[in-house]
Amino acid sequence: MNKPTDRREFLRHAAAAAATGSALLWAGGASAQVVMVSEKDATAAALGYIADTQKVDARKFPQHNPRQRCAGCHLYSGRAGDGAGACGIFPGKSVAAQGWCSAYVPKA
Numbered sequence: 001m002n003k004p005t006d007r008r009e010f011l012r013h014a015a016a017a018a019a020t021g022s023a024l025l026w027a028g029g030a031s032a033q034v035v036m037v038s039e040k041d042a043t044a045a046a047l048g049y050i051a052d053t054q055k056v057d058a059r060k061f062p063q064h065n066p067r068q069r070c071a072g073c074h075l076y077s078g079r080a081g082d083g084a085g086a087c088g089i090f091p092g093k094s095v096a097a098q099g100w101c102s103a104y105v106p107k108a
C-alpha cells in the first residue's frame with residue numbers, strides 16, 4: 001500500500017501532466033515524466049511532425065512513405081518496442097515511435 005505522501009505526490013504530478021498535456025509514468029514509487037512533442041510545437045509544425053505516420057498529408061509531403069516512422073529514423077534513440085523515444089531534433093522531449101516528420105532519415 002502506498003504511503004499518503006506517495007499518493008499526494010502522484011496526484012500533484014498527474015495534475016501537472018494533465019495541465020501540460022504530457023504523459024506521466026509511475027512505477028514502483030519512482031516517477032519519470034515523459035514530455036511528448038506536440039504537433040503544434042513551432043519546430044514540429046514546421047517539419048510537419050505528426051504522431052501517426054498513417055495520417056501524414058500525402059499532398060503536402062509527397063516524399064512520405066507510410067512505412068517511414070520515427071522508430072526507423074536515424075535521429076530516433078528510443079528502445080525497440082517502446083511507444084516513444086527521444087529525437088535529436090527535440091531535446092528533452094519524446095516523439096511517438098509511430099510518428100513522422102519531414103526530417104526523416106532512414107537508419108543505416
Ligand code: SF4
Binds near residue numbers: 069087089102
Ligand atoms: S527526425 Fe526522425 S525521429 Fe525525429 S520526429 Fe522526424 S522522423 Fe521522427
